[in-house]
Amino acid sequence: xxxxxxxxxxxxxxxxxxxxxxxxxxxxxxxxxxxxxxxxxxxxxxxxxxxxxxxxxxxxxxxxxxxxxxxxxxxxxxxxxxxxxxxxxxxxxxxxxxxxxxxxxxxxxxxxxxxxxxxxxxxxxxxxxxxxxxxxxxxxxxxxx
Numbered sequence: 001x002x003x004x005x006x007x008x009x010x011x012x013x014x015x016x017x018x019x020x021x022x023x024x025x026x027x028x029x030x031x032x033x034x035x036x037x038x039x040x041x042x043x044x045x046x047x048x049x050x051x052x053x054x055x056x057x058x059x060x061x062x063x064x065x066x067x068x069x070x071x072x073x074x075x076x077x078x079x080x081x082x083x084x085x086x087x088x089x090x091x092x093x094x095x096x097x098x099x100x101x102x103x104x105x106x107x108x109x110x111x112x113x114x115x116x117x118x119x120x121x122x123x124x125x126x127x128x129x130x131x132x133x134x135x136x137x138x139x140x141x142x143x144x145x
Contacts, residue, residue, distance in 0.1 A: 001013055001095070001096040001099060002032075002096075003032055005032075005034035005036065005037060005039055006039070007034060007036050007037040007039070008036070009034040009035055009036030009037060010034070010035065010036075011032035011033060011034045011035075011039075011040075011041075012032065012033060012035070013030055013031070013032060013033075013043065013079065013099075014030070014031055014032075014033045014040075015027075015028050015029065015030060015031075015076075015079065015080060015083060016029050016030075016031040016033070016040060017029065020054060020057055021057070023065065024057060024065060024066070024067060025065065025066050025067070026050075026053070026067050026068075026069050027066065027067070027068050027069065027070075028068050028069050028070035028076055028080045029042060029046070029050065029069045029076065030042070030043045030046055030069075030075065030076050030079045031043065043075070045075055045135075046069075046073055046075055046076060049069075049072060049073045049135070050069065050073075053067070053069065053072060073135055074106060074110075074132045074133075074135040074136045075103075075135055075136060077106075078099070078102045078103055078106050078136070079099065081102065082095075082098055082099050082102045103136055106136060107133065107136050107137065110129055110132055110133045110136070111133070113125075113129050114126060114129045114130065114133065117129055
């Protein structure tokens with residue numbers, strides 16, 4: 001949930017807005033930000049989905065001027081909800097535990113949704129739910145390292 005920066009500072013997770021092609025604002029992008037040099041970089045686990053989104057926008061972005069990355073990525077969604085809830089009152093260790101708990105809660109919810117999709121034999125819903133689960137389990141595996 002934190003990492004070292006090249007300047008020697010500590011990078012922590014924050015939600016950031018990115019401007020694409022000077023036309024579209026992509027909000028709620030989880031990034032590591034350094035408190036000393038202000039450098040930031042997207043979390044490794046979201047880079048693929050962020051790249052996919054930018055690729056979909058192409059050279060001629062649609063008329064839409066604002067996109068929420070949290071609407072497309074489960075990890076970003078959980079992090080957005082965690083920060084918005086204000087449920088963590090302490091420092092970084094409490095935030096990390098709150099995020100871990102929120103991720104586990106979302107995984108449990110998505111497993112329940114997947115079970116309903118299986119019971120209904122809804123292949124599309126199963127596929128969508130499986131993709132959402134994979135976004136969270138990839139982060140969980142990376143955090144365990």
